[in-house]
Amino acid sequence: MLFPKLTLILCTFLYVHVTQVVGVDKYKDYKNYKSYEVTGNSNGLNNLKNALQEDGNSIFYFGGVSSTEVVVAPELNIKFREIASREKLNVTLLYSDISKIIRFEKPWPLRGKQELSWDAYYDVPVINKYLKNVSRTYPTWTNLIVGGQSYEGRQIRGLRINTPIDNGETKPVFFIESGIHAREWIAPAVTTYFINQLLTSSDPNVKRLRDQFDWRIFPSVNPDGYHYTHTFDRFWRKTRSISPNGCVGADPNRNWDYNWGQESSSHEPCNYQTYCGSQPFSEIETRSLSSYISRIKNMLFYVSFHSYAAVLLMPLSDSRQHVENYDDLIRIGKASLDYGYKVNNVRYKNIGTAAEILYPASGGSMDWVRNTLRTPLVYTYELRGNSFHWPPSRITEQGDEVVQMMLGLATEAKKMEYF
Secondary structure (H helix, E strand, O other), rough: OOOOOOOOOOEEOOOOOOOOOOOOOOOOOOOOEEEEEOOOOOOHHHHHHHHHOOOEEEEEEEEEEEEEEEEHHHHHHHHHHHHHOOOOOEEEEOOOOOOHHHHHOOOOOOOOOOOOOOOOOOHHHHHHHHHHHHHHHOOOOOEEEEEEEOOOOOOEEEEEEEEOOOOOHHHHHHHEEEOOOOOOOHHHHHHHHHHHHHOOOHHHHHHHHHHHOOEEEEOOHHHHHHHHHOOOOOOOOOOOOOOOEEEOOOOOOOOOOOOOOOOOEOOOOOOOOOOOOOOOOOOOHHHHHHHHOOOOOOEEEEEEEEEEOOOEEEEEOOOOOOOOOOHHHHHHHHHHHHHHHHHHHHOOEEEEEHHHHHHOOOOOOOHHHHHHHHHEEEEEEEOOOOOEEEOHHHHHHHHHHHHHHHHHHHHHHHHHOOO
């Protein structure tokens, strides 16, 4: 999910976390941390944030100018309540102990079953094993691809799906990037679910969707950070590179070479979530992945999955100025959301640029792809949930929505003669 500056509707982790510096060897369980939804005026929310910042150990997820979610450490709970009352803010308890939610998502220690399914969240090795297995199962039209590498030496692995066609024409490329923010677990999960549906579904519409494109799908483009959320800190967001001062990680969705270091970006290496790196593409993950993407010919779609806001974002994220095919993007995006709505009768809240419906944010992959490569149809889906949590038993619920939303994108783009 994208996050803002302190004065905007952005999210900032406001505590010095034990995992920020090298040398952590214990999983942070967040025992007795409470999660709240807080609503009220923006000044009151900022005052609350500033007051709790003095003590640290509180996590803020800003969802708008008048609302936020806050995770509060046990020792700050009384102070939090007092400040909220003084600022006349409305407080609703979401989770009384988020450690229980973490255990529910992925039991600790790791459960014995290590074959990927869609009733639990899995670490990088299990996802990579799944990709390898399906490439062997469907060898004539799938193959493993490597989009780059990570700071800790992991490959950014994906799957190419390209069924043969009789006339031998080159298909348009549909690229999917997922998991760039490590803690957004639902994103890699629905991406692998989508892969499975493309490969196994008997629905003729899904088969047609599969056959229309040359698919390049990457479930986890920040594998170090994602692995770290499974082994040390569920709420880690960044990469795992080490700055000269010993602080760890940069936000890989603030590190792309488009208006780098401007909106909703921190230049402080110890910033827990929006440090944009020492320079554009300072992170090997973004540098190598962008190089891979630049070599792709005929890319029509670039889709990124994030969580959580239940909105559909379009470029450009840090500006209210519209790209030339803005109206087409709106029309195609609305069709996608309509398709998704029919699955569970749940509608996304909005569609538009981040600057218009959330907050300005610079240095993201979506804007770089649009601006540098001129890819015509570029979207970021902020999936559903709260506190970066989505029940594992309901992964397929959002997975089915994603399948239909991708079908909606393709169907409407075809009507408008994009391919």
